[in-house]
Amino acid sequence: MSKSRSEVLAESQRKGVVAGAATVAVVGLGVVIGPVTAVVAAVPAAVFAYRWWKHRAENGIKF
Numbered sequence: 001m002s003k004s005r006s007e008v009l010a011e012s013q014r015k016g017v018v019a020g021a022a023t024v025a026v027v028g029l030g031v032v033i034g035p036v037t038a039v040v041a042a043v044p045a046a047v048f049a050y051r052w053w054k055h056r057a058e059n060g061i062k063f
Contacts (some may be wrong), residue, residue: 008059015052022048 003054022045030038056063 008062011059012052012056012059015048015055019045019048019052 026041026045029041053056055061
């Protein structure tokens, strides 16, 4: 059974919040600890951002 439009939008919002929080954490690590740690931490942040972008594209949600 497919999800309703409101469920898809809510899921997209959750994924967006996770991607945004991960990006903020990476920037914070870059400022506090250093750029090498930020580069390592940027990998999971990029994965979360890609999953959010892919979810929106697959469900026809405009950016």
